[in-house]
Amino acid sequence: MTLLVLIIILAFIFDYINGFHDAANSIATIVSTKVLTPFQAVVWAAFFNFLAFFISKYIVGEFKIGNTIANTVHVQFITLEVILAGLLAAITWNLITWWFGIPSSSSHTLIGGFLGAAIAHAHGFSQAGVDVINYAKVVPIFLFIFCAPLIGMVMAFIITILIVHLFKRSNPFKAETWFKRLQLVSSALLSLGHGSNDAQKVMGVVGAAIIYYENSKGHTLTFNEFVNEYAWVPFTSFLCIGLGTMSGGWKIVKTMGTRITKVTALEGVSAETAGAITLFLTEKIGIPVSTTHTLSGSIIGVGATKRLSAVRWGVTVNLLWAWILTIPVSALMAMLFYYIVSLITGR
Incomplete structure (x- = not known):
């Protein structure tokens, strides 16, 4: 019971860290275009992060992403020690990437930690490690490491071209004023998608722990x-x-809001709308994706509408490496944590 309580506390700590780590996703462009001050922006985003609970529960009527996370590992390889080790690895990697201002994926950190700890646990069984993973759940998650930002990029490119074409004869000053107002809507939608997508991942981990505990009873x-x-x-x-989210994540805001490409209010609306649509679609099919990856792809798509050189590809390549390495690094860290936890608990 003590271990279960510790896991639940750590899971909510991870959830909190996820919020300030990923706060940049929904506020980076709205801050960089000076639509809201940083404080106003985090309060705005936090409100819609929480509002997503009521939409998921009472409108959507289910938590598909939470269910997916809870079932990434076959049930016979889930123990409280496995979940604890996975959480410790996820929290550690999240704090490291936050410190260095790298917009990596909290989602994939959590998944990598869960998988790595389960594989370490399975090492003592007759079954091979390959049997640990529920591939029907995990393969789509891996594919969407690349698909989510690509979808966001293509959608942002199309939305931006359409907006520019429709408003090409508008008064520039009036158009800018309207797009700044619209950014409040687009950032709210993105925050809803972020809250719904990422909060469910922690639900899935806590759910796996409680289900294991109840089954053992x-x-x-x-x-x-x-x-x-x-x-x-x-x-x-x-x-x-x-x-x-209300605690912010200013280093990552700087990367997302200015270092990939300069973003105007019009482009902010395009990027946030494309990111929000992508998150809503993936939630509908129950695939946990990275809000960070999705918005990064959307911002790249916006930058590419001006000219390819408007995107700082050196920064983008560094982000891509961080995305690719997140799951394996988290998995290796979780293996180490699992062995430490096993020594302490004597299991």
Whole structure:
């Protein structure tokens, strides 16, 4: 029971860190275009992060992404030690990338940590490590490391071209004023997508831990039953990510808002709208994607409408390396944490 409580506390700490690590996603462009001050922007984003709970629960009616995360590893390889080690690795990598201002994926950090710890646990079984992973859940997640930013990039490119064509004869000053107002809407949509996508990932981890604990007590529990019986878990998950967003993440704001390409209000609307649509689509099909990757791709798509040289490809390549390395590095860290946790618990 003590280990379960520790896992739940660490999961919500990770959720909070995820909030301030990923705050830049929904506020970077709105701050860089001076539509809102940094403080106003984080309050705006945090409100819609939390509002996403009510949309997921009462309008969408389910938490598909949470279910996907809870089932990335086959149930026989899930233990409380595995989940704890995965969380410790995810928190460590998130803090490292936040410190250096690298917009890596909190989602893939969590998934990599979960997989790595489970593989380390399976090493002591007769089954090979390859049997640990639920490939039906994991393969789409890996594919969308590349698909999500690509979708965001293409959609942002198309939206920007359409807007420029439709408003080419408008008064520039009036158009800029309107697009700054529209950025409030587009950033709100992106924050809804971010909250819904990322808070559910922590729900999935806590769900896996509670389901394991209940099953060990002889009470079989499915993920949907867990959501109903432990209604405070999804509520707290969305609340923590909102609070984390209010803490900001200014180093990453700088990278997302200015270093990839300079962004105007019009381009901010395009990037945020494209990112939000991508997040809503992936939530609909239950694939957890990186909000960071999605918006990065959208910003690149916006920059490419001006000219390819408007995108700082050196920065973009560095981001790509961070994206590729996140899952394997998190997995290796989780393996190490698993062995440490096993020594401490004697299991």
